[in-house]
Amino acid sequence: MDTCESWIVRRTCKIIVLGDAGVGKTSLTHLYCTGQFPEKTDSTIGVDFRERVVHVGGEKIKVQLWDTAGQERFRKCMVQHYYRNVHAVVFVYDVTNVSSFRSLPLWMEECQQHLIKLDVPRVLVANKTDLMTKTAATTIEQARHLAEVHSMPFYLYSTKNGNREQVDAIFNKLVQQICRQRGKEAEADKSFKLTPKEEEKKEKWSCNC
Numbered sequence: 356m357d358t359c360e361s362w363i364v365r366r367t368c369k370i371i372v373l374g375d376a377g378v379g380k381t382s383l384t385h386l387y388c389t390g391q392f393p394e395k396t397d398s399t400i401g402v403d404f405r406e407r408v409v410h411v412g413g414e415k416i417k418v419q420l421w422d423t424a425g426q427e428r429f430r431k432c433m434v435q436h437y438y439r440n441v442h443a444v445v446f447v448y449d450v451t452n453v454s455s456f457r458s459l460p461l462w463m464e465e466c467q468q469h470l471i472k473l474d475v476p477r478v479l480v481a482n483k484t485d486l487m488t489k490t491a492a493t494t495i496e497q498a499r500h501l502a503e504v505h506s507m508p509f510y511l512y513s514t515k516n517g518n519r520e521q522v523d524a525i526f527n528k529l530v531q532q533i534c535r536q537r538g539k540e541a542e543a544d545k546s547f548k549l550t551p552k553e554e555e556k557k558e559k560w561s562c563n564c
């Protein structure tokens with residue numbers, strides 16, 4: 356029996372997936388959560404949620420993927436909700452669609468506008484590498500550079516032909532990074548907490564006016 360089954364899910368990681376319409380966000384998140392490449396996908400309206408529970412460092416973590424709509428008209432109503440309490444961001448573009456590459460700075464800007472801090476882990480996925488062309492190869496080099504400039508891991512991927520281990524590696528590394536970061540934050544938080552004696556002193560010295 357897998358004893359892990361009895362472990363309690365203690366944390367949830369919220370990861371938002373951003374990119375232009377049709378780049379493969381739904382297919383990618385579906386593959387990660389179900390192990391299957393979906394035969395048919397419809398344009399996402401607003402947002403779709405997918406979840407998967409993974410084990411990281413002896414803990415059960417619920418990975419919650421927010422598959423957002425790429426089309427502007429399907430985003431308007433939901434956009435504020437995407438950006439609340441985000442733990443990580445996955446940017447996706449389609450190697451056969453140059454304009455989806457050119458949109459990446461706009462997606463990054465949108466994150467900034469919604470106050471996603473720069474230390475929130477992010478990755479860039481160049482999807483549909485099964486449809487490689489010469490132009491695609493050029494954008495890939497530019498995308499690699501963009502990822503480097505923004506200190507993001509960069510992945511070349513084909514959701515259609517890729518296997519589950521590869522997609523697991525992308526998301527699970529991100530989850531590990533989130534856990535490490537949150538662990539450090541919790542430690543830092545502890546070190547800022549005053550001891551009961553210090554609290555007492557502080558009360559004595561604080562001004563009541």
Ligand SMILES: Nc1nc2c(ncn2[C@@H]2O[C@H](COP(=O)(O)OP(=O)(O)OP(=O)(O)O)[C@@H](O)[C@H]2O)c(=O)[nH]1
Binds near residue numbers: 377400512513514516
């Ligand atoms: N050849 C190929 N097709 C892919 C790949 N990934 C996704 N697709 C196809 O691309 C089309 C769009 O995929 P979606 O996953 O719906 O794209 P999306 O980014 O979620 O689109 P929106 O919901 O409109 O924002 C579908 O027909 C997928 O089957 C891939 O790696 N290779």
